[in-house]
Amino acid sequence: MHYQCPECDKEGKTESELRKNGCNCKIQPLQMHDSKDHDGIKQKKSYEKNLDDDKRSDQKKLYDFALTRIDKLVISENNSDEVFGILKNNNHIETFNLSSxxxxxxxxxxxxxxxxxxxxxxxDYYKTILNTIISKATMNGTKKVKVYNRIAQLEDEIWYDLGNSSWQSIKITKSKVKLVKLDKDSPVFRRSQSLQEQILPKRGSNFSLDQLVNLLHISEQDQLVFKINLICLFLQAYSMPMIVFDGSAGSIKTTATATVKRIVDPAGKLNQDNVSSMQEKPNDLVIQLSNRYLASFDNVSYIDSKISDVTCRAITGSNNERRKLYTDNDEAIFSFRSKIVLNGIIPTLDYPDLQTRLISYDRETIDETNLITEKEFQKRLDGILPSVLGIIFKTLAKALQKYPELKDTIKPKTRMADFEIWGEIISRCLGNVSNKFLKEYYVKVNQRNLSNQENYPIIQTIQILMKNKKFHEDSALNVYAELSKIAEEKLILNIKDRFVKFPKHYNQITKQLISVKPLLKTAGFDVINYHWTKHDPKFDKNTSIIRISKIESQKTLGEVLPKKSSLPSLSSPSEKQAQKTEKTSESSEGSHKPNSEPSLKSSDSGHKKQASESSEDSESNLKKFYCHTCDAGEWGENESTELNGNIVEFHRKLDHDIQLWEKK
Known part of the structure; x- marks a missing residue:
């Protein structure tokens, strides 16, 4: 800013300086803008001067000017039709999809x-210019980069886009959690219409997570797995299970779903802002998922096979192609990995592939004394949300530090292997003992498997068919006839009922056996389908054959039952003799006390040998078994049911924690 006399044209930074510079005019000096203090005016004058000097069209002039304002052009790896411009706007770096x-x-x-x-x-005037820039980027070998929604996970860093107008991000590394401004060298984030600003985190503790699960009424046995699952949703580079809330009306399913969305990827502050209906057409669902880091679906009642396939691919991460226009053969390719949470009263999510990618969480019964208004709920959530985010980010920093050291020591057992590894590491970072998370997670998996087996009668019929067999091979027609007879006579099912998930014709049995193959493996069976090509009259050539076999199991009792290091082991024969001598000595002194309590002993491979050496011991001991996983028992060693056969063997095949009890 400076002063200038309109009569003598002398200048000065102040009026007194203007007079010192020789201006003696009596007219009032003018207050003028200085070009170096006003970049916009300088740019405008330069732009106008250039416009006056050349003969370019107005659109070409604007095109050239737009290129000078864009610092960097990149093409999305996720969708090659998307070109992003990175430029400075209102004193911060901003990213635009040039087609938006x-x-x-x-x-x-x-x-x-x-x-x-x-x-x-x-x-359309401006769209033509932008399309020209897109064409230039596409044809001139512009670099392709990964474009992220909300969260970007690099090797040792996690970036969380806060979605605010200053384009700030939370950068999580092994050593710290830091608030930073995005620049042209940061990961490229796209902001869809649904993305809203996240509140700034503050220092929190494990107590903040306890307050959250209590506010959502998560049942006590599910709280640890839910906390870990919630934190794992911030791991963008890995597949994580879908969270499912089911239950009757009034069990805050919608509120719980919206709360998870608001913590991870907010679309607003109210419940209705953070839930949406699930698209029924696969192509529409692909777009819905690709535009959100976390998709939250409300009141889902049924998912068909096509929607289930899209959901599975989204959780795992894959490419989804669809035709761009019906007038040409171009494809639009969407490459993404999504995090999903949904709810429903009794959602039909029984496709085995989808079942292995979800966790359903129980909630405590809410009586009249626990009911609160939505306004009160949001007030409580607002109070703990900054601390919840703080402890999540702090825990992720610890997990990034420990991951290289611990990842090879954890051996996954399910298809959600990354969730098992990261979940166990995060559990330890929260202060839990080793394997506590894995044990509770496997309980959830086993409960799901048992429930799935009940949903598919064909699994129960195979269990009855194979009760006294290790191997069964026959044509698909004959196997179907045998299993149908068992279903109708033993299970009392009307297999023709459209609501019964049993093959309605023999040519459908192969398809269902393939779909339930993971469930059959958990039940202890391996099923193979092939065509008979041998020159053997046993079957006609090219007949469809089904082979069912029991999965080989360990033979000795000690190998079947896991050992408990905290429990006493069985004594050797020499130790037994010493114990008897000691007991006899104690009895003669009157110090022996009868013991009516059951003694818990871990079994090993030498148990049967020890039992045979002492007939007195074998007669006085009664073997009983207890399942810690199901919290059920006791059963005798040879007890069985018509449906599942030997009870102990059935629980062992499901990899349950079985313990031998001996009652004296």
Whole structure:
């Protein structure tokens, strides 16, 4: 800013300096803008001067000007049709999808600020210029980069886009959690219309997570797994299980779903902002999932096979192709990995592939004394949300530090292997003992498997068919006839009922056996289908054959039952003799006390040998078994049911924690 006399044209930074510079005019000096203090005016004058000096069309002039304002152009790896411009806007670095409406608004605003045209143009005018820039980037070998929604996970870093107008991000490394401004060298984030600003985190503790699960009424046995699952949703680079809330009306399913969305990827502050209906068409669902880091679906009642397939691919991460226009053969390719949470009263999610990728969480019964209004709930959530985010980010920093050291020591057992590894590491970072998370997670998996087996009668019929067999091979027609007879006579099922999930014809049995193969493995069976090609009259050539076999199991009792290091082991024969002598000595002194309590002993491979050496011991001991996983028992060694056969063997095949009890 400076002063200038309109009569003598002398200048000065102040009026007194103007007088010192020789201005003696009696006219009032003018207050003038200095070009170095006002970049916009300088740019505008430069732009107007250039416009006056050349003969380019107005659109070409604006095109050239737009290129000078864009610092960097990149093409999305996720979708090769998307070109992003990285530029400085309002004192921060911002990323635009040049095909978006926001890019049109930006260019219109730039034209009005720096152009000299008094004409108003339609959006097509600016879209033509932007499309020209996109073509230039596409044909000139512009670099392709990964473009992220909300969260980006690099090797040793996690970036969380806060979604605010300052384009700030939380950067999580092995050593610290830091608030940073995004720049042109940061990961590229896209902001969809649904993305809203996240609150700034503050220092929190494990107590904040306890407050959260209590506010959501998560049942006590599910609280640890839920906490870990919630934190794992921030791991963008890995597949994590879908969270499912089911239950009757009034069990805060929608509220719980919206709360998870608000913690991870908020779309607003109210429940209705953070839940949406699930699209019924696969192509529409692909777009819905690709535009959100975390998709939250409300009141889902049924998922068909096509929607189930899209959901499975989204959780695992894959490419999804669809035709761009019906007038040509171009494809639009969407590559993404999504995190999903949904709810429903009794959602039908019984496709085995989808079942292995979800965890359903129970909630405590809410009586009249625990009911609160939505306004009160949001007030409580607002109070703990900054601390919840703080402890989540702090825990992720610890997990990044420990992951290289611990990842090879954890051996996954399910298809969600990354969830098992990261979940166990995060559990330890929260202060839990080793394997506590894995044990509770496997309980959830076993409960799900048992429930799934009940949903598919064909599994129960195979269990009855194979009760006294290790191997069964026959044509698909004959196997279907045998299993149908068992279903109708033993299970009392009407297999023709459309609500009964049993093959309605023999040519459908192969398809269902393939779909339930993971469930059959958990039940202890391996099923193979092939065509008979041998020159053997046993079957006609090219007949469809089904082979069912029991999965080989360990033979000795000690190998079947896991040992408990904290429990006493069985004594050797010499130790037994010493114990008897000691007991006899104690009895003669009157110090022996009868013991009516059951003694818990871990079994080993030498148990049967020891039992045979002492007939007195074998007669006085009664073997009973208890399942810690199901919290059920006791059963005798040879007890069995018609449906599942030997009870102990059935629980062992499900990899349950079985313990031998001996009652004296």
């Amino acid at each position: 409406t926001r890019a049109i608004h930006w260019l219109t605003n730039e034209h009005n600020l720096f152009g000299n045209s008094n004409e108003l143009h339609s959006s």
